[in-house]
Amino acid sequence: MLCRFTENTKKAKNKLMWQRPPLKGSYDAVIIGGGLHGLATAYFLARNQGMNHVAVIEKRYIGFGGSGRNTAIVRANQRTKENLPLYAEGLELWPKLTDELDFNLMFFNCGNLNLAHSEAALGSMRLLVASAQFHGIKSELVDAKQCKEIVPILDISDLPTYPIMGGMYHPPGGTVRHDAVVWGLARGAARLGVHIHQGTEVTGINVQNGKVTSVETDKGKIHTPRVLNAAGGYSTLVSAMIGIRLPVHVLTIQAMVTEPLKPILHHVVSSGAYHCYANQTLKGEIATGAHMDPWPNYTTQVSARYIKHQAEALTDLMPCLKGVKFMRSWAGLADMTPDMAPIIDGNNPIQGYFMDCGWGYFGFKSGAVTGKYLAEFMASDQCPDILAPFTLRRYENHKLMGEIANPVNYGPWN
Amino acid sequence: MSLTISCPICGKRDGYEFRFGGEERGPRPDEEGLTHEQWCSYVHMRINKAGIQREWWYHQEGCGSWFTIERDTLTNLEVEGREET
Numbered sequence A: 001m002l003c004r005f006t007e008n009t010k011k012a013k014n015k016l017m018w019q020r021p022p023l024k025g026s027y028d029a030v031i032i033g034g035g036l037h038g039l040a041t042a043y044f045l046a047r048n049q050g051m052n053h054v055a056v057i058e059k060r061y062i063g064f065g066g067s068g069r070n071t072a073i074v075r076a077n078q079r080t081k082e083n084l085p086l087y088a089e090g091l092e093l094w095p096k097l098t099d100e101l102d103f104n105l106m107f108f109n110c111g112n113l114n115l116a117h118s119e120a121a122l123g124s125m126r127l128l129v130a131s132a133q134f135h136g137i138k139s140e141l142v143d144a145k146q147c148k149e150i151v152p153i154l155d156i157s158d159l160p161t162y163p164i165m166g167g168m169y170h171p172p173g174g175t176v177r178h179d180a181v182v183w184g185l186a187r188g189a190a191r192l193g194v195h196i197h198q199g200t201e202v203t204g205i206n207v208q209n210g211k212v213t214s215v216e217t218d219k220g221k222i223h224t225p226r227v228l229n230a231a232g233g234y235s236t237l238v239s240a241m242i243g244i245r246l247p248v249h250v251l252t253i254q255a256m257v258t259e260p261l262k263p264i265l266h267h268v269v270s271s272g273a274y275h276c277y278a279n280q281t282l283k284g285e286i287a288t289g290a291h292m293d294p295w296p297n298y299t300t301q302v303s304a305r306y307i308k309h310q311a312e313a314l315t316d317l318m319p320c321l322k323g324v325k326f327m328r329s330w331a332g333l334a335d336m337t338p339d340m341a342p343i344i345d346g347n348n349p350i351q352g353y354f355m356d357c358g359w360g361y362f363g364f365k366s367g368a369v370t371g372k373y374l375a376e377f378m379a380s381d382q383c384p385d386i387l388a389p390f391t392l393r394r395y396e397n398h399k400l401m402g403e404i405a406n407p408v409n410y411g412p413w414n
Numbered sequence B: 001m002s003l004t005i006s007c008p009i010c011g012k013r014d015g016y017e018f019r020f021g022g023e024e025r026g027p028r029p030d031e032e033g034l035t036h037e038q039w040c041s042y043v044h045m046r047i048n049k050a051g052i053q054r055e056w057w058y059h060q061e062g063c064g065s066w067f068t069i070e071r072d073t074l075t076n077l078e079v080e081g082r083e084e085t
C-alpha cells in the first residue's frame, strides 16, 4: 500500500512537460532545430497563427545548442535603427511571456554596465546611447566615478592594464534563465498541439518546381510545404541541403562560472577591451565569458588559454575576485555573420523555405520576439516590416548593417 | 586537445601563433563581367564544412608565411600528410 502511494506521487512529480508523440508523415510546418528560435516560432505559430500541426525536429535534445549554453544576458542597446526596435520589444516580452507560459523565466532586470577604457570606446558609446534614447530605450553615459557607484567592486584607479574611463549604463537589461525559456516554450508549444521530436535529425530537404515538398529525417520522410532552418551553429550545414550558401562562419565561444559567493555583483558588467563580461547568478556564481577561438570548428572544446585570460581580466577589473576558483567551463557554437546581425528570410528563392540564423553570440535575447514575427511570416507569407531588413539579399546588395562598429571593437588600440 | 599548425618554414607550432585566413575558396573571380552575386559569393559565403577542409593560415608570430593546411573541423586537429588537391 505504502509502496504504491510513493510510486503514484513519484509519477505525479515526474509528469512530462511535453509528450513524445509518434512522428507523423506530414505537418503544416517543420522546424529544424529545437533551440530557442525554433521553439519560439513553433509556439507562436500555434498560439497566434492557428497553425497547430507543427513539428520541431531536434537532432539531440532541446537546448543542446546555444540556447542551453549561453550566458543569458539580455539588453536592447544595439547600434542601428533596424536592430534596436526588435531587441527593445524582445526585452519587454520576458515578463509577458513569464505570465503567458506560466513558467518562471527568472527575468532579472539588474541593468548592464559596459565599460570604456579609451576615448574611442567612449565615442562609440555616445553614438549608441543617442540611438537608444532616440528609440525611447533607457541608456546613458556615465563617468568612472559613477561606474564605481553602480558597481562598487570595480577598480577605477590607474592600476588596471586598461584603466576605466567611463561607461554606458543600460538599466532595463539583465539576465533571463536560459533553460527556463527553452522548457517553458516547449511546454507551451506542446500544450497547443506542437510535436517535439528529440533525437531526430534532418538529413535532407526536397524541393519540386521551386517549392519545398518534404523533409528527410533519420526516422523517415515528412511531407510539408514549409520548413524553417533554425539550426543555430549548424545552419550552414542545413542550408547546404537546399543549395544555399550563407555568409556565416562557425566559431566556438567559451564561458565559465566560479564557485558561489555571497552577493557582491548586482549588475551585468562588460568590457570590450578586456573581452570579458560577468554577472553574479542567483546561485552566487560569477558567470563570465566569452572568448572565441578565431578558427571555425564544430567542437565545443574549452581552452586553458582563455581560462587564464578570463581570470586575468576579472581580477584586473574587480581585484576582490583574486583567489576565487572557477568551477566549470563550457563552450557552444556561434554562427557569425560579417555584420553582426542575423539572417531572417523566407520564400526567397525557394517557396516554403525559411531561415532564421546567423545569431552569433547574441541570439538569446531576441529569440522569443523573433519567433513571434517569424510565425506571422511563415503563416501569411508576408514578411513583417520589423524583419524585412534582415534579408539574406543585403549582402549581395552591399547593404551590410552597422552593428559591427560597436564598443567591442574600440579599445585603447584605436 | 590544443591546436598545432605545421608551418612550411618553422615546422609544427602552437596554433595561437597563427592567424586563420579562411577556408580555401578558389581563385579571386575576374573583374571582367563580375556580378554583385558572384562578388558576394566570393567575399562572404562560406561552406563551414563539418570534416576535413583545406584552409589558409598566416604565421603572424613567426616567419610571416601564408600557406594552406588541412584540418578536421570536427576534432579541431590538423590532418598531416595529405597532398594538396
Ligand SMILES: Cc1cc2nc3c(=O)[nH]c(=O)nc-3n(C[C@H](O)[C@H](O)[C@H](O)COP(=O)(O)OP(=O)(O)OC[C@H]3O[C@@H](n4cnc5c(N)ncnc54)[C@H](O)[C@@H]3O)c2cc1C
Residues within 6 Å of the ligand: A032, A033, A034, A035, A036, A037, A038, A057, A058, A059, A060, A061, A062, A063, A064, A065, A066, A067, A068, A069, A070, A071, A072, A073, A074, A200, A201, A202, A203, A230, A231, A232, A233, A234, A238, A253, A254, A255, A289, A290, A330, A331, A332, A333, A334, A356, A357, A359, A360, A361, A362, A363, A364, A365, A366, A367
Ligand atoms: C557560450 C555562449 C554564450 C552566449 N551568450 C549569450 C548572451 O549572453 N546573450 C545572448 O543574447 N546570446 C548569447 N549567446 C548566443 C545564443 O545562445 C544563440 O544565438 C542562440 O541560442 C541561438 O538559438 P537558436 O535557437 O538559433 O540555435 P540553437 O540553440 O543553437 O539551436 C539549434 C538546434 O538545432 C539542432 N540541429 C542542428 N542541425 C540539425 C539537424 N540537421 N536536424 C535537427 N536538428 C538540428 C541542434 O542540435 C540545436 O539544438 C551565447 C552563445 C554561447 C555559445
Ligand SMILES: [Zn+2]
Residues within 6 Å of the ligand: B007, B008, B009, B010, B011, B059, B062, B063, B064, B065
Ligand atoms: Zn613560420
